[in-house]
Amino acid sequence: MKLSLLLKKRVLGHEHPMAAGMMRTIAVIQAIQGRYQEAERFIRRSLEIGEKTLGSEHPEAVASRKVFAQVLRAGDARYRGLSCRVMGSGYEN
Numbered sequence: 001m002k003l004s005l006l007l008k009k010r011v012l013g014h015e016h017p018m019a020a021g022m023m024r025t026i027a028v029i030q031a032i033q034g035r036y037q038e039a040e041r042f043i044r045r046s047l048e049i050g051e052k053t054l055g056s057e058h059p060e061a062v063a064s065r066k067v068f069a070q071v072l073r074a075g076d077a078r079y080r081g082l083s084c085r086v087m088g089s090g091y092e093n
Contacts, residue, residue, distance in 0.1 A: 017060060020049035024064050027071055036075030043068045 023046035030039035047068055050061035 015049050015053055017050065017053050020046045020053070020064065021060060023049070024067055027067055031071045031074045036071065039071045040068075040075065043071050 023042045027039040027043035027046060030036070030042060043064060047061065047064040050058065050064045054061055
């Protein structure tokens with residue numbers, strides 16, 4: 001996944017919406033694996049790119065905001081069990 005992201009960035013540019021979508025996917029995978037800090041880094045960047053290039057109301061930006069909230073919740077020990085189950089089922093990129 002990360003190699004694919006690197007290639008997309010190289011070909012399309014660092015702020016292309018497709019790169020933002022790939023970062024969102026990587027953030028979900030990282031969160032499911034319990035790597036919350038890395039997940040947060042990827043989803044923050046995805047959200048930044050999405051809102052800048054597509055606008056804050058675009059469905060891709062909205063999806064990134066939802067994942068961002070899930071990642072933050074999953075990183076909080078109080079919600080960890082519930083959030084991982086939610087993130088692991090029904091996420092659509």
